[in-house]
Amino acid sequence: MKAAVFYTPNQPFKIEEVKEPDVMPDEVLVKIGTCGICHGDLQRFEGEIKVPTPIILGHEPAGTVAKLGREAKGFREGDNVLLFAVGCGECYYCKIGKDNVCDKIAKGFGLERPGAYAEYTKVYAREVFRLPAGIPPEAGSVVTASTGTVFHAIRLANITAGDTAVVYGAGCLGTQMLQLLKVFGARVIVVDILKEKIELVKKLGADVAINSREVEPVREIKALTEARGADVAFEVIGLPQTMLQAINSVRRGGKIVDVGSVMEPIPLKMMPFIDEGLSLSKEVTLMSVSHCSKADMTKLMEVLSIAKIDFESGTVKVPLDEINRGFEVKREGKCARVLITP
Numbered sequence: 001m002k003a004a005v006f007y008t009p010n011q012p013f014k015i016e017e018v019k020e021p022d023v024m025p026d027e028v029l030v031k032i033g034t035c036g037i038c039h040g041d042l043q044r045f046e047g048e049i050k051v052p053t054p055i056i057l058g059h060e061p062a063g064t065v066a067k068l069g070r071e072a073k074g075f076r077e078g079d080n081v082l083l084f085a086v087g088c089g090e091c092y093y094c095k096i097g098k099d100n101v102c103d104k105i106a107k108g109f110g111l112e113r114p115g116a117y118a119e120y121t122k123v124y125a126r127e128v129f130r131l132p133a134g135i136p137p138e139a140g141s142v143v144t145a146s147t148g149t150v151f152h153a154i155r156l157a158n159i160t161a162g163d164t165a166v167v168y169g170a171g172c173l174g175t176q177m178l179q180l181l182k183v184f185g186a187r188v189i190v191v192d193i194l195k196e197k198i199e200l201v202k203k204l205g206a207d208v209a210i211n212s213r214e215v216e217p218v219r220e221i222k223a224l225t226e227a228r229g230a231d232v233a234f235e236v237i238g239l240p241q242t243m244l245q246a247i248n249s250v251r252r253g254g255k256i257v258d259v260g261s262v263m264e265p266i267p268l269k270m271m272p273f274i275d276e277g278l279s280l281s282k283e284v285t286l287m288s289v290s291h292c293s294k295a296d297m298t299k300l301m302e303v304l305s306i307a308k309i310d311f312e313s314g315t316v317k318v319p320l321d322e323i324n325r326g327f328e329v330k331r332e333g334k335c336a337r338v339l340i341t342p
């Protein structure tokens with residue numbers, strides 16, 4: 001089969017003919033339809049995140065079941081599925097239902113095991129989720145890349161109808177978060193700096209879209225909430241600057257959720273948890289989010305069978321042969337997501 005093999009950071013992927021994976025009893029072979037390029041893949045490509053090489057990357061795939069191991073139950077050949085690395089099922093975190101922060105989560109397919117920038121990949125049966133009828137197959141790649149994570153974040157933040165939620169960033173995560181927040185009944189304000197993305201979120205149903213190059217977002221959010229601030233602010237880009245804006249955007253008792261994983265340090269004393277008018281602590285909650293649990297993904301499949309979510313807008317598809325160009329498009333960051341198609 002054809003695969004894009006990653007050898008050395010910052011060197012182009014090589015398109016090679018490799019052996020099709022052998023399926024063990026508890027595994028499933030999947031014919032890849034699409035595989036997303038994750039921001040983390042850019043970091044792997046650039047050597048910021050180390051991976052054992054040579055390796056076939058790609059951990060955001062969807063496709064159809066091609067072959068089942070003899071113990072892999074619950075699927076049929078031809079089923080439309082998405083693949084999602086769930087926990088090992090044995091560590092402490094998996095046992096207490098926090099499998100999204102499993103001890104072995106970094107060893108998943110496309111991270112340390114072979115992934116899906118290829119015609120086929122194999123995974124454990126527990127990592128296969130059947131897509132609801134009526135959902136386009138490639139939507140699976142978007143769900144495993146972003147919808148799962150934002151669904152987990154929304155559930156963790158306990159969003160209820162009537163809440164005002166701010167989303168900092170209108171990329172892969174932000175565009176999905178906006179739509180799911182609408183499903184939960186929130187008023188949604190999205191902040192970004194790119195014209196294309198502002199237009200996109202307006203089309204996807206944002207109640208307010210703020211271009212923070214033109215308008216100071218915190219002031220605008222206060223103006224929209226009778227000077228209180230939003231109930232919840234989600235940071236989905238991973239930048240210290242937007243994290244600080246998110247902290248400043250919430251009301252007293254509000255929640256700030258770090259979905260984008262801010263890597264650069266922010267000195268704690270810079271974090272303005274004090275209400276200047278009251279000279280009192282704002283009593284906010286700062287949360288961080290990692291992936292999506294198996295329970296969330298299972299529940300999300302139910303949500304997707306009833307909710308209308310746009311998985312296509314902002315997507316750019318690039319054939320596997322041109323994966324190096326796909327990484328360029330991803331780096332430019334103008335579209336919401338890039339999907340590789342074998």
Ligand SMILES: [Zn+2]
Binds near residue numbers: 041
């Ligand atoms: Zn990823």
Ligand SMILES: [Zn+2]
Binds near residue numbers: 094099
């Ligand atoms: Zn585990």
